[in-house]
Amino acid sequence: MSALPNSIEARDAAYQLHPLVDLKAYEKTGGLVIERGEGVYVFDNSGKRYIEGLAGLWSVAVGFGEKRLSDVAKAQMDKLPYYHIFSGKTHGPSVELAEKLVHMAPVPMSKVHFTSSGSEANDLVVKLCWYRSNALGKPEKKKIIGRQKGYHGVTIAAGSITGLPRNHQSFDLPLPQMRHTLCPDYAGTALPGESERDFSGRMAAELEKLILEEGPDTVAAFFGEPVMASGGVFVPPEGYWQEIQAVLRKYDVLLVADEVICGFGRTGQMFGSQTYGIEPDVMVLSKQLSSSYLPLSAILMNESFYEPIARESERLGTFGHGFTASGHPVATAVGLENLKIIEERDLVGNCRERSPLFLRRLAELSQHPLGKGFRGVGLIGALELKPRETPGAAGAALAEAALEEGLIGRSIGDAFCLCPPLIITDEEVNAMFDALARALDKIAA
Structure with a gap:
């Protein structure tokens, strides 16, 4: 840290709490x-x-400094800097981006809901899974399965699905409804002589054992990144996703594909789900959706996921959820232009x-x-x-x-x-x- 008392480094250490650091050490070193x-x-x-x-x-x-995105942001700021999508209101950028994402999706999707981060989106998906189970008359079907070393964010529910101890310790996480199955780290945990396919079969058998122990009628969803990134970049071994999906279908467990990092080209196809033959019920998108020029994330859901939620809102008279910044016009305008750049180039x-x-x-x-x-x-x-x-x-x-x-x-x-x-x-x-x-x-x- 700079020795100058009024330097930006000193002021940062004095006033800002940073993620993923030793906070006491940061007070001395700065960033x-x-x-x-x-x-x-x-x-x-x-x-x-x-x-x-x-x-x-x-x-x-x-990349950094893309003028097309800053130009679109300014133009939208000048036209409509903010509006919400509560209580029957909407605006063009959110509609256009929602339509674009449904058409881009690798499997049929029905609706899009925008949030501001991957953590926030995954957290909401948990709420929606619980809401949907209640709508279907299955109030016990609330447990969520993540994976050891998986990462889905740091809010209370998303942080609970995350399978990293550093995100749980002293936060009183995970929540009691959350469970974790094995990380598909073939190089690190395969048995002697075990082929990738045999390893994938063992991972699926462990998942099935967990579902049976918990009771299939109590398990609502399985969350997985196509490639586990923040846990250390674990690429799924041969046959892994096919084996996992067979177990989920057998026990009527929803599949949520966390495409926050894999989405929009990272694995060599538009979505990681395409690279690995994943057919999710729900997709969670963020990061490369706007190239992080503005906070933006999206939840894509298929019709079988959406319809019970819609019916329940009809029964209750409203869908009792919303964020101030959902579908923010500037963020969605930038997201739409960002996707155009990804496609055009x-x-x-x-x-x-x-x-x-x-x-x-x-x-x-x-x-x-x-x-x-x-x-x-x-x-x-x-x-x-x-x-x-x-x-x-x-x-x-x-x-x-x-x-x-x-x-x-x-x-x-x-x-x-x-x-x-x-x-x-x-x-x-x-x-x-x-x-x-x-x-x-x-x-x-």
């Missing part, structure tokens, strides 16, 4: 001030340039074209003396490091060294994760991995 962005790069307040290897927080698909195709180089460079670095393995698909991946005595120390050391070399990534345990903007070029992919290689050599020395 890195990012001042501007351009393409795949961001610049700190000293002018140093960094490759943003995590696209902000897995989210800035079109074929950023999903760019992901597919850049992916072989991305995964090859990742695989090469896994052979470094500090490397242990790698995981990845499309333009998302993780380099697994050999652990030190303190869990997570190797990942933290690499993240710090990478920052010194002009690369921002994210350490999760002893994995270093990358998820660059979808606009990245081969030259920039190589620059990103060259910086990571220098960082590995630095800490090895």
Whole structure:
């Protein structure tokens, strides 16, 4: 932190509470001030340039400084800076984006509801599952199953579905209705000689065992990311989603696909559900939906999910839920323009074209003396490091060294994760991995 008492670093440490840090340590050290962005790069307040290897927080698909998005935001601000969608009101941007998303969905969807973050959206899906169960006359069917190391947000219900201890400890989470099944970490937890298909079958058998132990009539939904990102980038093994979906259908358990990170091209197709043959009842979208230029998320639901909810609202006389910013006109206008850019510039195709180089460079670095393995698909991946005595120390050391070399990534345990903007070029992919290689050599020395 700057020694200057009135510097932005000192004022930040004095006045702002930050997520995902040791708060007492942060009071002493302060943080890195990012001042501007351009393409795949961001610049700190000293002018140093960094490759943003995590696209902000897995989210800035079109890169930084996209003028089309700022122009659309200003035009909408000038026309209608805010209006709500309560009590029979609506406006053009939210209608157009809802229609666009229903037409883009990889499986038939009926309705869209907008919120402002993935956490908020997943939290609402839990409420809707409970509301729907009551509408169907199944008041016991309320339990929600997530996965160990899965991530669905940090609000009370979404944080409870999340399967990461750091998001539960001292928060009195998870809620009693939440359960967790195994993480499909094939490389880390497969039995000796176990094939990917056999491993997937075992994961499905564990899920079925959990449902039977809880009672199928008490389990409402299963939440899963197509690729588990924030838990450490776990790519599903062969046959995993087919096996899981068969169990869910057998016991009438809803499937909620959390596409917050995978959606809009990250895995090489528009949605992770397409990459892995997932047919969800509900999809949750955010992050690349607006490239995080403005807070925006969306819940897509199929007709069988929506119709009981609609009937219950008819019985009660209203649907007793709403957020002030749902369908915000500026956010939805920016989201619509962002999707136009993704389609016009074929950023999903760019992901597919850049992916072989991305995964090859990742695989090469896994052979470094500090490397242990790698995981990845499309333009998302993780380099697994050999652990030190303190869990997570190797990942933290690499993240710090990478920052010194002009690369921002994210350490999760002893994995270093990358998820660059979808606009990245081969030259920039190589620059990103060259910086990571220098960082590995630095800490090895």
